[in-house]
Amino acid sequence: MPPEKHALLSASSASRWLVCTAAPRFEEGLPESISTYAKEGRLAHAIAELKVLKKFTAAVTPGAYATRLNKLKKEELYDPEMDKTTDLYLDHLVEQAMLYDSAPTVAAEVKVDFGEYVPEGFGTCDCVMIGCDTLSITDYKHGKGVPVSAVDNPQMRLYALGALKRYVPVFGDTIKKVRMTIDQPRLDSYTSDIITVEELKAWGESIKPIAQKAFSGLGEFVPGEHCRFCRGKAQCRARAKVNTALEDFKDCVPMSKATPEQLAQAEEDGRDGIPTHLLSDAEIGDLLIRGQQLVQWYKDLEEYATKALLDGKPIEGWKLVAGRSNRTFTDQDAAIKAVIAAGYDEALVYDRKPKTLSELEKLMGKAEFAEKIGSFVVKPLGKPALALATDKREAYNPAASDFAGVVQE
Ligand code: SF4
Structure with missing residues (x-):
C-alpha cells in the first residue's frame, strides 16, 4: 500500500489544532514515524473498502473480490480479527442503509476537499451514503486504545463539509441533514451525531479564523489532553x-x-x-x-x-540496558518428549485447563454462546476505581456490591 498523503491541517488532527494552533507548523518540522498500529489500520481499511464495494456497488466482481481479499490476507500484518471487525462494520453499514426509505447511493474511500473552511484541507471518508434528505458518512476506526465519539467530533464535521461540497452539485439542496458515525468494532463502540446542513456550515464558518491562524504559523501553544497524539x-x-x-x-x-x-x-x-x-x-x-x-x-x-x-543519539545521563527476559525452550515439543522419555507421566507434564470465557465466546460465536451458556455468565461489580467526574460510566454505588455476582451483562 502506498504511503498516505496528509494535509497540514488534517481532519484527524483537528481536535488538536483547533485548540493548539501552533501544533501543525511545529509538527511539520519533526520527523514522522508510522507506527505498526497505523499500518494495521490501513490494512484493515483496505479490507473494509473492498467489502463495501462488493456489498453496495458493482465496482468489484466476485472473482476480483476474492483475488484482492486473498492478496490483502497475505500481507504481513494481516490478522483474522480484521476479517471479523470489517464484517461488523459492514453489518452496521447495512443497518444504516436500511434507515433510508429507498436504497441509498453508497461510495467507499471518497476523497473530499474541505479547503473552503480549512486552508488546503482534504481527506478521505471511509463510507458515504446519500438518500432522501440525509447524507451519511461513516468512519471505521481499527484502533482499540480509546473509544472516539462522533458527537461534536471535528474530524467528522470536516469530512462532512467536504462530502457536501462533492455531492451537493449532484443531489442539489435535497440534502438537509448530515449523519456522522464512528464505528470502532474492536471496542464495541458505535456512535452517531446528526445535524442540519445549516448547523454544519455555521460550524465550518466558526472555525475558519482558527484554521487560518493554525495554517499561518502564528498560532499559540496550548497544551492539554490533545498533546497525546502530537508528533512533538x-x-x-x-x-x-x-x-x-x-x-x-x-x-x-x-x-x-x-x-x-x-x-x-x-x-x-x-x-x-x-x-x-x-x-x-x-x-x-x-x-x-x-x-x-x-x-x-x-x-x-x-x-x-x-x-x-x-538511533545512536546520546541523551545525557541515560543509557539503554537489556530488560528482563524469561527462559524459554528452543524446541518445546522436543523438550517435552525428552521429559516423558525420562520416565515422567504425561499427566504430570501437561496441564488440562478449560478455555477462558472470551475464548469460548470466540469459538462459539456470540449468538450460540449466549443461547447455550449465557445463563452461566455473571458480571460481578468491579472494585472502586478513581475516574474523572466527566467519565461516562455511572458513579460507583457501594450498595450495588451487595448484589455482586448476580449482575448479568
Ligand atoms: S505537544 Fe501539545 S502544546 Fe506542544 S505543540 Fe503539540 S499539541 Fe501543542
Whole structure:
C-alpha cells in the first residue's frame, strides 16, 4: 500500500489544532514515524473498502473480490480479527442503509476537499451514503486504545463539509441533514451525531479564523489532553512548562506535619483549617488531573529517549540496558518428549485447563454462546476505581456490591 498523503491541517488532527494552533507548523518540522498500529489500520481499511464495494456497488466482481481479499490476507500484518471487525462494520453499514426509505447511493474511500473552511484541507471518508434528505458518512476506526465519539467530533464535521461540497452539485439542496458515525468494532463502540446542513456550515464558518491562524504559523501553544497524539509531544517546551508547574506545590507538607504557625495561618486565611502549605481537597482534585498529564508526558519522554539512544543519539545521563527476559525452550515439543522419555507421566507434564470465557465466546460465536451458556455468565461489580467526574460510566454505588455476582451483562 502506498504511503498516505496528509494535509497540514488534517481532519484527524483537528481536535488538536483547533485548540493548539501552533501544533501543525511545529509538527511539520519533526520527523514522522508510522507506527505498526497505523499500518494495521490501513490494512484493515483496505479490507473494509473492498467489502463495501462488493456489498453496495458493482465496482468489484466476485472473482476480483476474492483475488484482492486473498492478496490483502497475505500481507504481513494481516490478522483474522480484521476479517471479523470489517464484517461488523459492514453489518452496521447495512443497518444504516436500511434507515433510508429507498436504497441509498453508497461510495467507499471518497476523497473530499474541505479547503473552503480549512486552508488546503482534504481527506478521505471511509463510507458515504446519500438518500432522501440525509447524507451519511461513516468512519471505521481499527484502533482499540480509546473509544472516539462522533458527537461534536471535528474530524467528522470536516469530512462532512467536504462530502457536501462533492455531492451537493449532484443531489442539489435535497440534502438537509448530515449523519456522522464512528464505528470502532474492536471496542464495541458505535456512535452517531446528526445535524442540519445549516448547523454544519455555521460550524465550518466558526472555525475558519482558527484554521487560518493554525495554517499561518502564528498560532499559540496550548497544551492539554490533545498533546497525546502530537508528533512533538516529547520535545514541546510549552507542554514541559505545564507539567513542571507541579513544582508550585513542592513546599506542601502533610497535615500531620504542619507547624502550629501554619495551622494558625490557615485559620487566619479562612481556609477551613487547612494550612496554606497543605493541599485542599479542591487542589487535590486539580492535581490528580494534572498528574495524569504528567504521567503521560513522562512516558512520552521515556519513549523519545529510548528511540534516540537506539538511533545512536546520546541523551545525557541515560543509557539503554537489556530488560528482563524469561527462559524459554528452543524446541518445546522436543523438550517435552525428552521429559516423558525420562520416565515422567504425561499427566504430570501437561496441564488440562478449560478455555477462558472470551475464548469460548470466540469459538462459539456470540449468538450460540449466549443461547447455550449465557445463563452461566455473571458480571460481578468491579472494585472502586478513581475516574474523572466527566467519565461516562455511572458513579460507583457501594450498595450495588451487595448484589455482586448476580449482575448479568
Ligand atoms: S505537544 Fe501539545 S502544546 Fe506542544 S505543540 Fe503539540 S499539541 Fe501543542
